[in-house]
Amino acid sequence: LMQIMPATASHITRDRSLAGGNRDRLLDPTFNVTLGQEYLSELMGAGGGADNLFMLTTAYNGGPGNLTRWMSSIDFRGDPFLFIESIPAAETRGYIERVVT
Template structure:
């Protein structure tokens, strides 16, 4: 009899904890938005889903402005300096110095401009865009032409690079998570 009460008590405690954790406040704490104004501004200017920008930043840098990858990608959206130089030239951005990728506003604008470029290139196909953001559009286009990968979400496991495969899965997860948590709050 005592063990039955104890089990019921434990179940009650676990249900209470689950209900407490499954609240919007807790979800927003687990998935914060930093640089919201900058993200919304860039989102509107370049017509890119703000949840995609958030997902890329969360996946790439965890919102750390000074992050530099082993390969040399810099800042919030982890942009390679060569890619950034090309974007600055194409988009006509004005940079103050060679440290511009560490500036969160500039980094978000450059990264979002690039996402818009990829969205246009891949006709709005989010999965291909995310893969190209990680591996480069040349690689992704090569995989598609050689039929190594169909480009479809259902076939992410066919992406030839493990890093890109995991990256696409992670960004899609964060995209879906942020979208469900913040719904219309990020406009």
């Protein structure tokens, strides 16, 4: 299954019940993976910098708003590895390292 937060699922599907009492639908593998694919597609097309695997993974785990904020505040000189090491959220750093390596 893909890691989809209920609020994100609600945003993608425009179905507010997914953020509330209908969260169990996120455990249905077909629904979950389809939703995850839609979210990844949305992130890649958002123009928010999620145009490579490192940035896409950052946006997927940390949120597109955080990706934008971190890209503007971290002087990473275009080096994705320096960017990853400079992300202030330890959970997101660890997630990227687990997914990409």
